[in-house]
Every structure is written in structure tokens, then in C-alpha cells.
Amino acid sequence: xxxxxxxxxxxxxxxxxxxxxxxxxxxxxxxxxxxxxxxxxxxxxxxxxxxxxxxxxxxxxxxxxxxxxxxxxxxxxxxxxxxxxxxxxxxxxxxxxxxxxxxxxxxxxxxxxxxxxxxxxxx
Amino acid sequence: xxxxxxxxxxxxxxxxxxxxxxxxxxxxxxxxxxxxxxxxxxxxxxxxxxxxxxxxxxxxxxxxxxxxxxxxxxxxxxxxxxxxxxxxxxxxxxxxxxxxxxxxxxxxxxxxxxxxxxxxxxxxxxxxxxxxxxxxxxxxxxxxxxxxxxxxxxxxxxxxxxxxxxxxxxxxxxxxxxxxxxxxxxxxxxxxxxxxxxxxxxxxxxxxxxxxxxxxxxxxxxxxxxxxxxxxxxxxxxxxxxxxxxxxxxxxxxxxxxxxxxxxxxxxxxxxxxxxxxxxxxxxxxxxxxxxxxxxxxxxxxxxxxxxxxxxxxxxxxxxxxxxxxxxxxxxxxxxxxxxxxxxxxxxxxxxxxxxxxxxxxxxxxxxxxxxxxxxxxxxxxxxxxxxx
Numbered sequence: 032x033x034x035x036x037x038x039x040x041x042x043x044x045x046x047x048x049x050x051x052x053x054x055x056x057x058x059x060x061x062x063x064x065x066x067x068x069x070x071x072x073x074x075x076x077x078x079x080x081x082x083x084x085x086x087x088x089x090x091x092x093x094x095x096x097x098x099x100x101x102x103x104x105x106x107x108x109x110x111x112x113x114x115x116x117x118x119x120x121x122x123x124x125x126x127x128x129x130x131x132x133x134x135x136x137x138x139x140x141x142x143x144x145x146x147x148x149x150x151x152x153x154x
Numbered sequence: 155x156x157x158x159x160x161x162x163x164x165x166x167x168x169x170x171x172x173x174x175x176x177x178x179x180x181x182x183x184x185x186x187x188x189x190x191x192x193x194x195x196x197x198x199x200x201x202x203x204x205x206x207x208x209x210x211x212x213x214x215x216x217x218x219x220x221x222x223x224x225x226x227x228x229x230x231x232x233x234x235x236x237x238x239x240x241x242x243x244x245x246x247x248x249x250x251x252x253x254x255x256x257x258x259x260x261x262x263x264x265x266x267x268x269x270x271x272x273x274x275x276x277x278x279x280x281x282x283x284x285x286x287x288x289x290x291x292x293x294x295x296x297x298x299x300x301x302x303x304x305x306x307x308x309x310x311x312x313x314x315x316x317x318x319x320x321x322x323x324x325x326x327x328x329x330x331x332x333x334x335x336x337x338x339x340x341x342x343x344x345x346x347x348x349x350x351x352x353x354x355x356x357x358x359x360x361x362x363x364x365x366x367x368x369x370x371x372x373x374x375x376x377x378x379x380x381x382x383x384x385x386x387x388x389x390x391x392x393x394x395x396x397x398x399x400x401x402x403x404x405x406x407x408x409x410x411x412x413x414x415x416x417x418x419x420x421x422x423x424x425x426x427x428x429x430x431x432x433x434x435x436x437x438x439x440x441x442x443x444x445x446x447x448x449x450x451x452x453x454x455x456x457x458x459x460x461x462x463x464x465x466x467x468x469x470x471x472x473x474x475x476x477x478x479x480x481x482x483x484x485x486x487x488x489x490x491x492x493x494x495x496x497x498x499x500x501x502x503x504x505x506x507x508x509x510x511x512x513x514x515x516x517x518x519x520x521x522x523x524x525x526x527x528x529x530x531x532x533x534x535x536x537x538x539x540x541x542x543x
Contacts, residue, residue: 033464041464047534065486065497066458069536085536087498089460089477093534 033090036124040094045101046083055151057144059136066092066133070099070140074148079103079111084140088133091126095119095134099141108145114138159470160516164357164448164509165306165334166474170400171359171510177403178361181396189393190384199395206402210366213409214351215342222367222385223398227333228257230352230367231300233389234329235261237375238298238350245269246297249326251283251312252276253489258300258331275301280441281310281493288317296326303332303341303351307476307489307505308440309449311335318347327373333357333365337408338447339416349373355397359510360404364397408510415510419447422508422517426450429521433528434541439490439503448508451476453490453499456538457531462504465527471520477501498537 033041050071060067066088073081082103086096099119103111116138120126126134148154161169181202187195189203204218211218224230235258239246250262252274259274266272273291275283283301299321304311314330321328329350335341337358343351350373354365369375369388381390408415427450430436435455454462459477466473476487477500485491486500495503506520532538 038464038468041461042468044534065501067536085534087456087535087537088458090464092458093461 032127033094033130034124037090037094037126040097040123041090044093044097046097046104047085048083049085050081050083055144055148057140057142057147059139059143061132061136066136068092068096068136068140070096070137070144072144072148074108077109078107079105086136088136089130091130091133092136094123095126095137096140098123099137103141108148111141112145114141157470158519159472160512160519161472162506162508162512162516162520163472163474164512165505165507167356167362168359168509169511170356170361171404171407173407174360174400174404178396178400181399185395189395190382203393203395203398206398209402210405213405214336214368215344216368217371219386220343220368220371222369222388223393224365224367224385224389225363225394226356226365227255227331227352227354229389230350230354230365231255231257231329231331232261233367233375233378234350234352234369235265235298235300236378237388238327238329239265239268239270240376240378241374242297245271246295247293248272249288249291249296249299249301250274251301252492253281253305253307254300254302255306255331255333258302259488262300277310277492279493280444281305281308281439281489282441282444283312283317285313285316285320289320292320292324292326296324298327298329300329300331303330303335304339304446304449305440305489306334307487308451308493309334309445309507310441311339311444311446314348315346321349322347334446334449337405338419340409340412343368355401355404358404358408361397361400364394364401366401416447419508419512422512422514423447423450425514426506426508426517426520427452429517430524433525436528437499439493439495446507448512450506450508452504453495454502454504454528454531455499456502456535457528458501459503461531462502462527465531466504466520466523469523469527471523474505474507476503476505 053071054074055072057070068086071083082100084096116135120134187199189200208218327349333354336353349370351368356362437453439451459475490500
């Protein structure tokens with residue numbers, strides 16, 4: 032059902048856990064299927080220096096969360112805002128059609144974190 | 155790396171036993187006659203078909219003419235419910251439970267759309283239907299009650315003996331979907347007031363695509379498909395002879411020494427349950443005692459069922475889940491919702507269904523790997539806070 036890259040990110044998720052003193056936290060949840068994700072960011076000079084996540088969800092949700100953290104590290108906040116859920120699914124080499132909605136949380140959590148960061152810092 | 159394969163999804167389907175396959179093969183090779191044909195080949199097959207019917211009837215405590223061969227559980231349920239509604243001809247009230255398999259629940263919903271009012275009875279936290287609620291739900295025009303013998307997800311056994319007696323007292327037909335029970339627990343239809351009972355061969359190491367409907371002597375229903383005169387016209391169409399022969403052989407094998415086998419399976423089940431409950435924040439779903447010998451259903455708090463299944467699968471263990479993400483729909487199982495589980499707990503449910511071939515070693519293996527899987531997934535979870543040591 033899942034390709035090797037998805038299985039790899041699911042089995043060995045990158046950047047798991049809570050960051051100490053994060054500069055921003057983003058949250059998202061699908062009320063329908065029950066998946067939730069929390070994303071932590073360290074930001075320096077408008078660039079994402081470090082990132083981590085916690086996810087309650089299926090294989091696709093966990094793999095998408097992990098994939099996203101790899102995609103955003105080192106990116107500027109503007110660049111990171113451009114990342115879509117589709118980009119995450121594409122970077123994973125595709126997800127089964129039924130599981131696409133499960134991957135929709137990763138970019139949403141990221142955007143939420145960036146918005147929170149900007150609000151807090153008056154940007 | 156799949157070091158080992160452990161199959162614990164017997165509630166979904168079971169492997170065909172070698173003896174069953176051996177019994178079936180001649181009916182694909184030399185005994186290919188149509189049992190309705192007049193010639194020697196046909197007559198020989200007819201004899202074997204009727205012998206299979208007699209064997210199945212005898213094991214179930216029924217008469218041969220009360221057994222109608224079908225394509226499986228879903229068809230048996232449809233014939234019983236729709237066939238009864240059709241025979242009735244006018245609209246009438248139906249009683250069922252909120253935790254039936256979709257092959258009953260969705261038939262009832264469909265009949266409801268056609269104008270038959272339906273009562274979906276609630277269940278208690280263990281998933282049991284209270285016979286008293288059945289009695290209270292009866293209306294003057296109630297014509298059929300359909301309550302499963304055991305739930306496929308959480309394994310809870312239903313008080314079908316009591317419900318059958320209530321139905322009989324009120325002269326209402328009683329159907330039970332016994333797909334999960336036949337082959338796991340002894341069943342004597344001469345001692346239960348049941349008018350229809352559905353069973354499916356692939357749940358007890360028989361082939362897929364074949365089952366039966368028990369129809370009590372004297373109960374009349376209308377066929378839902380029209381065709382030839384096979385199976386007393388209730389289920390027309392050339393009989394699935396190899397399948398029926400296989401089903402009969404499988405039932406014979408599973409019924410030999412059944413009490414001892416059920417006991418052995420229950421012991422494996424209880425070992426697995428007590429091992430799983432040693433893990434922090436794990437809940438047993440279903441009844442602690444009144445449950446199928448092979449059924450284990452637990453919820454692991456803070457983690458999601460599909461990710462547990464996937465982790466188990468990567469280590470060679472086949473199980474199933476009532477989580478939304480594993481079903482293709484967005485909602486968690488209607489059964490877990492009916493017993494009162496909240497969304498998150500329902501999402502973390504896993505069913506291990508044991509069967510013929512499972513051993514103590516299999517239980518050991520699952521109990522060895524599952525704490526690691528749970529721990530790993532909980533480390534990823536935003537809601538899990540490890541207890542301070």
C-alpha cells in the first residue's frame with residue numbers, strides 16, 4: 032500500500048519530539064479522522080534553524096510529518112509558507128488516494144507555526 | 155525484514171485446511187456433474203451434496219432440509235431479512251442492534267428506506283444487547299428481530315437464547331448472524347429458538363464464497379433472486395459443489411472435540427489479553443468473559459490503530475483495526491462508538507483474532523514486539539506524557 036520512502040519515514044521518523052524553548056509552535060488536527068500534529072520551530076534571522084514534530088495518526092500522517100521536517104530545515108519563513116500538503120505527498124513519492132487526507136496536516140501545522148511566530152514577533 | 159509470520163486475523167478470514175482442500179479437489183476434477191442433471195455424473199454429485207447437507211445439519215442440531223446453501227454470510231443475511239420482508243408483502247417493524255455487521259445493518263437501513271421502520275438497539279459498555287430492551291422495542295407490527303450471535307470486532311457474545319425465546323413468545327421471526335460463532339463454539343439449534351441463522355465457511359478454515367442459511371422448518375420466505383429450482387427456490391443457481399463439500403468437511407473438522415479446542419483457544423486469548431493489559435494505558439474492548447474464544451480487542455491510548463497495524467505488519471504480524479484510517483472511511487468503527495469509546499480511544503483499537511494454527515509461541519512473539527511498537531509510537535504522539543519514574 033505504501034511505497035518504500037513512506038515506510039522509511041514511518042519506521043525511522045526524523046525530528047521527533049518537543050524542541051526546548053521553541054520560537055514557534057503550530058498545531059493542526061483533523062476533527063473527522065482524529066489525527067493531530069504539533070510542530071515546533073527554532074527560527075534565526077527569518078530562517079528555520081531547527082524543527083521537530085509530534086503526531087497522533089496513521090502511517091501516512093507520521094511519514095508526512097517526518098518528511099515535512101526534512102523539507103523545511105534551512106528554509107526562510109517565506110519559502111516555508113509556500114510548501115503545500117501536495118508538495119509533502121509528492122516528496123514522499125505519492126500516497127494512496129484514500130490516505131491523501133491524512134497527509135494534509137503537515138503543511139497546515141507548519142503554516143500555523145509560522146503565522147503564530149509572525150504574530151508574536153509583530154512581523 | 156520479516157523474520158516471522160504470525161496470522162492473527164482469523165476474524166477476517168482463515169486459511170483452508172489441507173484436508174478441506176483434498177476433499178474439494180475431486181469435485182473440480184472428476185465429479186464435475188451438475189447436481190440437477192439426471193445422468194450418472196449428476197446423480198453422483200447430488201448424493202455427495204445431500205450428504206454434505208446432512209452432515210452440516212447434524213452438527214448444528216438441525217434437519218437437512220433446513221439448510222440452504224448460499225455464497226456466504228452476506229447473502230445469507232440478505233435472504234433472511236429481505237426474503238422475510240418480501241414474504242410479508244406489507245411494511246412492518248424490524249428490530250436489530252447498533253453493532254451488527256454491515257451485512258445486517260446496511261440491509262436494515264436499506265429496508266428502512268423502503269418504508270420498514272427499524273429499531274437499532276443500543277448495547278452496554280461491553281457490547282451486550284439487553285434482552286429486556288428487545289422486549290420493550292416490540293411493536294404490534296414487528297415481524298423480524300436480527301441480533302448477531304457474537305460481534306465480529308469486539309467478540310462479545312449476545313444472549314441469543316433469551317432473545318430467541320422472547321421472539322418466539324411474541325410470534326416474531328428471529329434471525330442471528332452467527333458467522334463468527336460457527337466453528338468457534340458449539341451450537342445446538344434444537345435448543346435455541348432461532349428461525350434463521352447465517353454462517354460462512356471461510357471463517358472456519360473452509361473456502362471463501364460459500365456459506366449457508368438455516369431456515370427453521372415451517373418458516374416461509376420469498377426468494378430475492380429468481381431463477382431455477384435449486385435450494386428450494388430460496389437460492390436459485392447451480393450449487394457451488396466443491397465449496398459446499400469443503401464447507402462440510404471444514405465444519406466436521408472444527409466440530410470434532412470442539413469444547414476442548416475452544417478451551418485451548420480461550421487460554422491463548424487470555425494470555426494475550428493479560429500480556430497486553432500489562433502495558434500502560436491499554437483498555438480491553440468487549441466483555442471480559444462472554445467473548446469469542448479467539449477474539450482480543452484492545453485500545454492503546456495516545457496512538458492510532460493503522461500505525462500500530464503497519465508496525466505489526468512490518469514485523470510479520472497480521473491483525474486488524476477499527477480505526478478510521480484503516481477502514482477507508484473517516485469514522486471509527488460503529489461498534490466502538492456504540493460501546494461508548496471516544497474518537498481517540500476508538501482510533502487506537504486493534505483486533506487480534508486467533509484461530510486454528512496459532513500457538514503459545516505466536517502469543518510470545520506478539521507480546522515481545524508490541525510494547526516496543528507502542529512505546530515508539532507514543533514517543534511520537536503529542537498527547538502522551540510518560541509517567542514519572
